Amino acid sequence: MIPVAVWAPDARGVELATGAERTPLTRAARDGWWEHAPGLPPGTDYAFVVDGAGPFPDPRSAHQPHGVHGPSRTFDAGAHAWRDADWRGRDVRGAVVYELHVGTFTPGGTLDSAIERLDHLVRTGIDVVELMPLAAFPGRRGWGYDGVAPYAVHDAYGGPAALQRFVDAAHARGLAVALDVVYNHLGPSGNYLGRFGPYFTDAYETPWGSAVNLDQAGSAEVRAYVVDNALRWLRDFHVDALRLDATHELRDSSPTHLLAELSGAVARLADELGRPLGLIAESDVNDVATVTPVADGGLGMTAQWDDDVHHAIHAFLTGERHGYYGDFGSLVTLAKAFRDVFVHDGSWSTFRGQEWGAPVPPEIDRHRFLASTSTHDQVGNRGLGDRPTATLTPGLVAIGATLLLTGPFTPMLFMGEEWAARTPFRYFTDMDDPALGEAIREGRREEFGGHGWEAVYGGEVEVPDPQALATFEASRLDWSEPERPGNARHLAWVRRLIELRRAHPELRDGSSASVDVAYDADAGWFVLRRGPFAVAVNADDEPGVVPLGAGAAGATVLASWEPRDTIDGGGRTVPPDGTLRLAGHDVAIVGPGEGSSP
Structure with a gap:
């Protein structure tokens, strides 16, 4: 049986309505509460009449199969046979x-x-x-x-x-x-x-x-x-x-x-x-x-x-x-x-x-x-x-x-x-x-x-x-x-970004020290630095050169929106001058190559 109770502190009387039947509720030990014993079977439609007004749905109704103005329906939350006994949960912080x-x-x-x-x-x-x-x-x-x-x-x-x-x-x-x-x-x-x-x-x-x-x-x-x-x-x-x-x-x-x-x-x-x-x-x-x-x-x-x-x-x-x-x-x-x-x-x-x-x-x-x-x-x-x-x-x-x-x-x-x-x-x-x-x-x-x-x-x-x-x-x-x-193409890009995020702790680091930025408002480029990684953005309509710093020479282009062979002549690494040429509306993620630290 599903317990039936309702808080109505100012009511003189509360009745349980099940179809055309009305059953008075009893004042409970808890102040302002009214209850019905022994409760109702799961799947029973019911509502409450308060001081002759109603019937109204239960304020704690689990199910309103007849709409929000209709009666409530009892639900046994313990009836489901859960299969997630091995589930250990997930902290939402840092999750996708x-x-x-x-x-x-x-x-x-x-x-x-x-x-x-x-x-x-x-x-x-x-x-x-x-x-x-x-x-x-x-x-x-x-x-x-x-x-x-x-x-x-x-x-x-x-x-x-x-x-x-x-x-x-x-x-x-x-x-x-x-x-x-x-x-x-x-x-x-x-x-x-x-x-x-x-x-x-x-x-x-x-x-x-x-x-x-x-x-x-x-x-x-x-x-x-x-x-x-x-x-x-x-x-x-x-x-x-x-x-x-x-x-x-x-x-x-x-x-x-x-x-x-x-x-x-x-x-x-x-x-x-x-x-x-x-x-x-x-x-x-x-x-x-x-x-x-x-x-x-x-x-x-x-x-x-x-x-x-x-x-x-x-x-x-x-x-x-x-x-x-x-x-x-x-x-x-x-x-x-x-x-x-x-x-x-x-x-x-x-x-x-x-x-x-x-x-x-x-x-x-x-x-x-x-x-x-x-x-x-x-x-x-x-x-x-x-x-x-x-x-x-x-x-x-x-x-x-x-x-x-x-x-x-x-x-x-x-x-x-x-x-x-x-x-x-x-x-x-x-x-x-x-x-x-x-x-x-x-x-x-x-x-x-x-x-x-x-x-x-x-x-x-x-x-x-x-x-x-x-x-x-x-x-x-x-x-x-x-x-x-x-x-x-975009779906593959998003999946690649999440793969990189999972593979490299620096790309999912939540510390303030893990973040640095550089930008040029006139040229339209922006660089988000994440530890040894750099996210290089060219939001301008035209191709442009994004400076990553001398230490980036030889760093690997881990992912890029536009193919690098059309922009850098086939290079998959950052040139010796530490710059990366990007197409208009282009973005690339650069990671450390051998002997480099962008």
Whole structure:
């Protein structure tokens, strides 16, 4: 039997609804809790009636097969016969991470169909698969950030049992799994938590309205709701890490911040399970305190997203300067991102209109910062959801991949990026409320107009309708692309980069001392030095000479985007003068040859 209980501290009475039957719940020993004994069999549909209102889904529902407005269904998380007893886990720091959206990753759009593509990820060299949110959300299709049932797995993806099958299959292939979770808000449709208790507070305002109640009356149980949720994915579903959405919107003035509390709980579970468990924060504040241990006064996150690295690479390659790219794009900025982690580390942010961020001390491991050249946000929140491949030359795309995969940070690829996919990833929803659907359409139009996209696209462009099925379908990966010559070339390049990363510890070193840069803004070349290795970039349209230094003479060209015989007359080593001639939009990785040390 599956235990049935619910927290409703202000209710005078709570009933269990199973079909047309109503059964009163009993007040539990825990304050504010109501329970039903002996529970319900697995696979039973049920809901709660609170003071005569409802029925409403269970706030801790594991499955919503009838949609977010329908009854919940009990699920036995212990029924799965796990095959990963030998799995010892994977530290996310320094791993190659791969973000994917289950609904558009494969034609089937389910967790089970995603399993069929895991071998491709293994061959590519991926270490960690990061799933965009799975919490049940309105309709069949969406990004998942408007989820309203944080304990459930979206039915269109296969439900909770499918997630267990996916994690088991990933572990069998040596892949770790990270799950994107959203604790800072719930979506607007199907959000019934407020019917049960003080899950939200008007003490703070967030971009989504009232904040989750983390420090006001009743917050102890709300905090437990979040912590229990996190531990459940890690324990019952064998997930290896959680990506926490927009942690800067977790408003909490408690003596112990929720993230610090969560860090401690996850560390204890990791000790119990005997494998590493990670917490990856999305944070907009550019503050190293996010990844500083709790014992040292920080929040204790394992790693955090670093959008400044993305912006520095993207703006440099594309020339875009609109919106938050305004302070990025120069080689000076690119160099600062690689040297210092944050571009805005106390400097003026034109986009925000204030000084922003704080410096990252050199002793902090750069693997604690997750870098990218594409993400669901950075692609999907563009006006047309277009990837960099839509406008950049193949060489510039290869340069971006090279800087990402040879840099000091923890690199993350967005699905399809490994083969330079051309399919867009657009913002899509499936709201059943016509008024809400129209509000989303209008919001996207306003957002489009406010970010200068017309300048990027060269004139007015119609924003894809988020509610249209065609917008969703256009965002599906095209798995025939990797077989095409241009895509196959890029895929081979990415796999080669990851091979080099694995073969040479210097190319995956996360210490600040392992990074040095040199550049010439006028000539358009940039050199990223990683110990005895050099990543030479020519972003200019024309061929150019990149100086690597006299000590590089005779060093081996380990990999190059353009064939070296067409550039260097057949040479596979750096000439005696220590320079490397590169084609326009070209990149090469140089390693020490006999008697050389670039």
